[in-house]
Amino acid sequence: MEYLSIVFQEVYKILFLLVPVLVSVAMIVWLDRRVWAFVQKRQGPNVVGPFGLLQSLADALKYIFKEIIIPSSSNKVIFILAPIVTMTLALIAWAVIPFSATQVLADINVGILYLFAVSSLGVYGIIMGGWASNSKYPFLGAIRSAAQMVSYEVSIGVIIINVLLCVGSLNLNDIVIAQQNMWFVIPLFPMFVIFFISALAETNRPPFDLPEAEAELVAGYQTEYSGMMYAMFWLGEYANILLMCAMGAILFLGGWMSPIDVYPFTLVPGAIWLILKILLLFILFALVKAIVPRYRYDQLMRLGWKVFLPLSLIWVVLTASYLFYFNLLPVN
Amino acid sequence: MIAHAIFFYTFSIIAVVSAIMVTASKNTVHSVFFLILDFISISCLFIMIGAEFLGMIMLIVYVGAVAVLFLFVVMMLNVAQQKNQWFAGEQSSRHIPVGLIISTLIFFEIIIVIGGWKYKPEIFDINNSITQTSISNTHSLGQVLYTDYIHVFQISGMILLVAMVGAIVLTFRQRSGLKRQSYIKQISRERAEGVEVLEVQSNKGVKIDD
Structure with a gap:
């Protein structure tokens, strides 16, 4: 009985985390379309509900009532598994995100490695979907996406090493607390820029959305999907984008800490600050989508391997030598 | 303790069964997926014995990178259609x-x-060597890796580097007759060298070099 009550308590905590995440994913889709529209001097979705806030809910209802079509020559098990894998991986990563010093579902020692591992697994949903569809466009999209995500993961990993050198711990809460005096965005500004661009590529956002480039590949790996399965891909994608924003906020923008450590700001709970920082990064994501043209594939690969990787490696050497020379290495 | 045992046996059974399925499944792509499942359950086992760093690195390196490349190769070579015949025919026996x-x-x-x-x-x-429980797994690993085992660590790094350079040298080939894009050349182009006004004579045409 005691064991069951612990299980229920955990389930309650998980629901309390996941339901807001899912609702905010729906809201963020609306925000994305709205920002995109404003940049182009349009109105965007503004009909359903106040300011069109309920647009995503209406879309979700539409997807639920649509028929799920499974192509007859597809590999059915993997075809159905693919959107499930995408969405599950996008959601389990939220377990380690700290919303304040105590509000975290799993305060594990290797939090940042866990985040990195889960985001690197995200490519499987896309590969599985692309391969199982047994069709040309999804397959090409999946291959593009696999190569792209593996390449940009490398530079994200090296950037994380930069931050870890300054922190001396893999725990996400320790990373946030290490930024008490100065956010890492100031000393590591070039790394923040590279992280932001790599995050765009890692989540297949424009200008790096070649896996689903509609002019060339219809909808890439999602071409054969319909109804709720398509919606799950879509939810997983946006949950991943939010996750990358959260990662950027924790690594560079001080996570749940208030910008200035003075009285009225410290009253605001940490979760609000984290959400504001995530929103700021997300609006940047949306603006980039609206103002930048799509990259060509060879340019994308060149940027990842020949520009970002050497730059971030050089920055690791610089950070390490600086910390070592001025005796600032975190020793505990 | 019972919960621990339940999780341990679940993960180990999944690991063993999927390892068998890697060799037994008929479709090569399915084999790779079972291999991935195997890696994931083994990293779960690592985490269960407290080797959290090792488990996460297992996920990042093997599942996140190596298996993706495996899958990539298997899909690209189109061996998916080839049925894997187990203990059948002269060839495999x-x-x-x-x-x-x-x-x-x-x-x-x-x-x-x-x-x-x-x-x-x-x-x-x-x-x-030190196996204190007071400091975290990652911490203790770092303490021995860069002190007691620094030479082994460096040598393994060198071996990996040699393997990487070797793979690049083996697959690299210089193709002639390709027009490469040079960003510096493109940006530094002036109008004077890009545009030329010619007097075209009738029935002669203009010969454009390069």
């Missing part, structure tokens, strides 16, 4: 003796290592 010899060797090696570790612990250096 010739490999059985070799496979048996190698697996027996590995089996005895594992028995020697585990037996020695259990009954003659003093010959293994590992037992003498």
